[in-house]
Each structure stands twice: as structure tokens, then as C-alpha cells.
Amino acid sequence: MTAAPTTDEYRTLITRALGVALDADTDNPDLRRLFTPSSHRLALDPDVTVVRGARGTGKTYWAKALTDPELRDVAARSYMMPRLRRVRVTTGFTTGGGSDTPYPSKRKIARLLREVTGPDVYEFFWYAVVMMALDVPEIASIPDWADRVRWAGENEDAYEDALREADRKARDSGETRVLLFDALDHLHADRATADRLVSALFQVALELRLTTGALRAKIFVRPDMYDSxxxxxxxxxxxxxxxxxxxxxxxxxxxLLFHRLGNDPSAEAEKFRAQYGEWRPEGEGRFIAPVDVIADEKCQEKVFVSLAGPYMGTDRRKGHTFTWVPNHLQDGKGRVSPRTWLLALRAAAALTTERYATQPYALHYEALRESLHEASRVRVEELKEDIGWAAAAIAQLEGEQVPMEPSHVRFLWEQGSLTGLLRDMVVADEGAGGPEEGRDGGSGPRDADDHFALIEELVDLGVLTKRTSGALDLPDVYRLAFNIGRKGGVPRKS
Incomplete structure (x- = not known):
């Protein structure tokens, strides 16, 4: 039997296997690292129209993977879904947008909605986007997006004709034509406008499903945006x-962690695989872990303990590593972003190398505890990018301690003129128009004037939590980076 990796080899493997970019906007899926959790099977079904997911849960990752035939084939095998091999995928909207995409940028959307008005403008906007995605020559020949939307409104019959023709071609070829929509929080800075755009997209997507046999939309959306x-x-x-x-x-x-470790192209990964059952090779360097490594928590705990030891201290009083780490990375809804999870473990490996290199485990418990600060920093940076108003609201609580009474939160917001700040952010965001041209913090809150409503929305987002007493708390994954204390909790950095 191949010798088990040494502590140093384990640490090297963790650092290398988790050392690539972990941002979905820059970290493109690849054959080796693509992991297919059992719970995500339904999300990839071409007939499922809406896929809800919080930031970092895999919306953009899966949207990108579905556009790659090789990765779709991996998903088709893993989920026993042969239909995925017979789809043609086109992106209908995501971040960016420009002359080489069938969808406009955020700034162009804001501009065209100022130029084109009327009760059906949101629906006509998506008609134009769908026709561009379907390569309809009549609309593609129009250079300006505002004019495209006007044309779509004046030629509704052309839209229906385009759907029938695309549906016929897809049926004849035996394909399902899937239009992907992602990053909807970057449609418009004004939340009410973004909600109307999302609502119109839902309507267009549902009509596709109900009126055609081979045209489908797949919409990746945050749960709070779906609800609102x-x-x-x-x-x-x-x-x-x-x-x-x-x-x-x-x-x-x-x-996910063990899949990444087992699929690193290194001798350390080969040793790791040899310790835990029969890993099945799928070709081109990709390996599938044994079922118990992927799906049996007792086996998983055994593997993780070999990396991090059993306890978050010298004995069980400080907690068990297997449960402590994911529990402290949860947001207020009990969700852990896989990106944050991998980042925390990578940071813990680096900290162990720097400060605890002679210890018997690859991940020292103090390094795991300290790694929460780096995970929190990155999580808050993501919050600023996608839900900038939420980050601005929590930033005004800096230096305080939770749990905190709602009245004190509202006092701090009034003292910091939060309502005016949020209004200014919307104006600045509409002018910037997107990440390629400046600042972009997603859509604003539902009601910037109502501090009671802001609290409820932050609770809905999982940024704040509400105790049974009514006091407000903040999960560690946000609290630490905002320099907010909690008695008995993981301490802030001094």
C-alpha cells in the first residue's frame, strides 16, 4: 500500500489544490476540479426554469459549466442525465455585456430605460435579448439597444415567428435550446426597476416553456430577488x-474539499487517493472519489481529522474541528459558501506553515480559528460587489458589539445618514454602469427610507440574524471583517 502523505505533504497538497482563484467571475470550471454535488442535479435539468442560490453557492459557476460541452458531459454522466449532451446553450445575460454579446451592459440598460418608456418596456427588453440570442437577423442589424427594444415592441409578431423557427430547428436537430440568465442583481442599480426586469424575464421564460417544445430559459437568481x-x-x-x-x-x-485534494495533478494527491478507498479514473486526470468519501459524514470526519486533528484545542471542550469550521462560516440562513469554505482551509494551511509548522497535523486548530478572518474579509468584499447597500449598512456598526437592539442599529444609521448614503450609491452606480466602467454594487434595497424594512431585508439576506428576544446578531463570516465584537465569540483582530 502507498505510504500516507506526511504532514508537510498534506499541507502542500491543501495549499496547492485550493490555491487557484476561487472567484467564480475569474475561476472558470475545469474538467479536473468540477464537482457535482448530489443536491444540484435538479438545477441542471434543462426543464427547470429558475435556479435560486445565494452569493457563492455556484450560480455563475454552473452557468459557465453549462456552456462548455465537455463539462456538460461530465455532469450528464455524474447525474445520469443524458439529455444534457443534447442541449445548445447561449448566454442571455450575465455581467459585462457589450458589442460582442447578445445582451447589453448595465449602463446601457439604464440608458435605454430612460429613452424607451411604456408599461410593456420590460417585456419588450427581454424580447429583444431573446431574439439577439437566437441570432434573428432583423434585430441584430439594428446597432442601438434602445432601437432594438422599440423594434421588438412594434414587431411582436416577429418575436413569435422567431420562437417558432428556433423551436422547429431545435426539434429537427434533436436538441434543446437553452438560454442562460445569470447575475440579475447587476441588471439595474434601482431595486424596484431590477425587480420589474426580473419579473418580466420570469414571464418570458415561462412562456418559452409553455409554448415551445425545445426552447428553454434557465435563470440563476438570488432567493431574495426571486421573492421580491x-x-x-x-x-x-x-x-x-x-x-x-x-x-x-x-x-x-x-x-468538494476531498474531490479537490484528490484531483490535484501531484504525487501528494496520488498518495491521498491511495488512503481512502478506490478512486475511479475518468480520463484526462479526473478521478471520482468513493461514495463514502463524498457522502458518508462518519468517513468524512475520519479523513478531516487526519488533516486537522479532532478538536479546536487540546480537548473537546473547545469543539470538534469537523463541525466547528463549517458552523463558523455560516451566514444567518445557515448557508456556507463553498468558495468561503475552500478559502478558509487554504488560509489555515498557510497560517499553519508560518506559525505551527512543527505541529502533528496539516491544519492547526489556532490556524483554523484565525483563518476565519481572511474568509470574512473576502466574504465582505463579495457583499460589497453584489449587495453594496448591505455592506454600507453594516459598516456603520463598526466598533460595536452584538447582540444589539434594533433601536440602537437604527440610531447608528440615522447618525450616519444611511438613507442619503444609499440614495447616493444608486445614483453613482447608474452613472458607473458596471464593473467594466467603474463601481458596481448590485441593486439597492427595496426601501432605503425605512430602517425597519432595511433590518428585515438584511435578515432575509442572511447578513443579520434575529434572536428570540428581538436583538440582532451578526454571523462571524460577516462580523469579523466589519470589526464588530461578540462576547465569547471569535475575537476581532486587535
Whole structure:
């Protein structure tokens, strides 16, 4: 039997296997590292229209993977879904947007909505986007997006003709034509406008599913945006019945970690695989872990203890490493971002090398504790990018200690003129127009004037939590980077 990796080899493996970029906007899926959690199967089904997922749960990652035939084939095998091999995928919207994409940038959307008005403008906008994605020559020949939307509104018959023709071609070829929509929080800075755009997209997507046999939309959306978008259109109830959620159980998180370790192209990874059952080679350097390594928490705990030891201290009073780490990376909804999870473990390996290199485990418990600060820093940076108003609101609580009474939170917000700040952010964001041209913090809150509503929205987002007493708390994954204390909790950096 191959010798087990040494402590140094384990530490090297963790650092290298988790050392690549972990941001979905820059970290493209690849054959070796693509992990297929059992709970995500439904999300990839071409007939599932809406896929709900919080930041970092895999919306953009799966959107990118679905556009790659090789990765779709991996998913088709893993999920026993042969239909995935017979789809043609086109991106209908994501971040960016420009002359070489079938969708506009955020700044262009804001501009065209100022130029084109009317009760149906949001629906006509998506008609134009869909026709551009389907390569309809009549609309592609129009250079300006505002003019495209006007044309779509004036030529509704052309839209229906385009759908029929695309549906016919897809049926004849035996394909399903899937239009992907991602990053909807970057549609518009004003939340009410973004909600109307998302609502219109839902309606267009549902009509595709109900009126065509081979055209489908797949919409990746944050749960709070799904909930707040109005659904006052025929058959709207069918949308929720045809939705899936991207969730990561503790079992899935550990499965992801061990999949990454076992698929690193190194001798250390080969030694790691040799310790835990029969890893099945799939070709081109990709290996599939034994079922118990992916799905049995007792086995997973045994593997993790070999990396990090059993306790978060010298005995069990400080907690068990297997449960402590994911528990402290949860947001207020109990969700752990896989990106944050891998980042924390990579940071713990680096800290162990720097400060605890002579210890018997690859991950020292103090390094695991300290790694929460780096994970929190990155998580808050993500919050600023996607839900900038939420980061601005929590930033005004810096230096305080939770749990905190709602009245004190509102006092701090009034003292910091939060409402005016949030209004200014929307104006600045509309002018910047997107990450390629300046600052972009996603859509704003539902009601910047109502501090009670802001608290409830932050609770809905999982940024704040509410105790049974009514006091407000903040998960460690946000609290630490915002320099907010909690008695008895993981301490802030001095």
C-alpha cells in the first residue's frame, strides 16, 4: 500500500489544490476540479426554469459549466442525465455585456430605460435579448439597444415567428435550446426597476416553456430577488413549482474539499487517493472519489481529522474541528459558501506553515480559528460587489458589539445618514454602469427610507440574524471583517 502523505505533504497538497482563484467571475470550471454535488442535479435539468442560490453557492459557476460541452458531459454522466449532451446553450445575460454579446451592459440598460418608456418596456427588453440570442437577423442589424427594444415592441409578431423557427430547428436537430440568465442583481442599480426586469424575464421564460417544445430559459437568481420580483402574470404559480435551489450541506462541502485534494495533478494527491478507498479514473486526470468519501459524514470526519486533528484545542471542550469550521462560516440562513469554505482551509494551511509548522497535523486548530478572518474579509468584499447597500449598512456598526437592539442599529444609521448614503450609491452606480466602467454594487434595497424594512431585508439576506428576544446578531463570516465584537465569540483582530 502507498505510504500516507506526511504532514508537510498534506499541507502542500491543501495549499496547492485550493490555491487557484476561487472567484467564480475569474475561476472558470475545469474538467479536473468540477464537482457535482448530489443536491444540484435538479438545477441542471434543462426543464427547470429558475435556479435560486445565494452569493457563492455556484450560480455563475454552473452557468459557465453549462456552456462548455465537455463539462456538460461530465455532469450528464455524474447525474445520469443524458439529455444534457443534447442541449445548445447561449448566454442571455450575465455581467459585462457589450458589442460582442447578445445582451447589453448595465449602463446601457439604464440608458435605454430612460429613452424607451411604456408599461410593456420590460417585456419588450427581454424580447429583444431573446431574439439577439437566437441570432434573428432583423434585430441584430439594428446597432442601438434602445432601437432594438422599440423594434421588438412594434414587431411582436416577429418575436413569435422567431420562437417558432428556433423551436422547429431545435426539434429537427434533436436538441434543446437553452438560454442562460445569470447575475440579475447587476441588471439595474434601482431595486424596484431590477425587480420589474426580473419579473418580466420570469414571464418570458415561462412562456418559452409553455409554448415551445425545445426552447428553454434557465435563470440563476438570488432567493431574495426571486421573492421580491412581482409575479402577477398568468400561470405564475408554475414558476415556483418548476424551481430548484443551490444548497450546500456539510456533506457536500467536505465532498468538494476531498474531490479537490484528490484531483490535484501531484504525487501528494496520488498518495491521498491511495488512503481512502478506490478512486475511479475518468480520463484526462479526473478521478471520482468513493461514495463514502463524498457522502458518508462518519468517513468524512475520519479523513478531516487526519488533516486537522479532532478538536479546536487540546480537548473537546473547545469543539470538534469537523463541525466547528463549517458552523463558523455560516451566514444567518445557515448557508456556507463553498468558495468561503475552500478559502478558509487554504488560509489555515498557510497560517499553519508560518506559525505551527512543527505541529502533528496539516491544519492547526489556532490556524483554523484565525483563518476565519481572511474568509470574512473576502466574504465582505463579495457583499460589497453584489449587495453594496448591505455592506454600507453594516459598516456603520463598526466598533460595536452584538447582540444589539434594533433601536440602537437604527440610531447608528440615522447618525450616519444611511438613507442619503444609499440614495447616493444608486445614483453613482447608474452613472458607473458596471464593473467594466467603474463601481458596481448590485441593486439597492427595496426601501432605503425605512430602517425597519432595511433590518428585515438584511435578515432575509442572511447578513443579520434575529434572536428570540428581538436583538440582532451578526454571523462571524460577516462580523469579523466589519470589526464588530461578540462576547465569547471569535475575537476581532486587535
Amino acid at each position: 420580483a412581482p409575479k402577477r402574470f398568468p400561470d405564475a404559480s408554475k414558476l415556483g413549482a418548476n424551481a430548484a435551489d443551490l444548497e450546500w450541506s456539510r456533506e457536500n462541502l467536505y465532498g
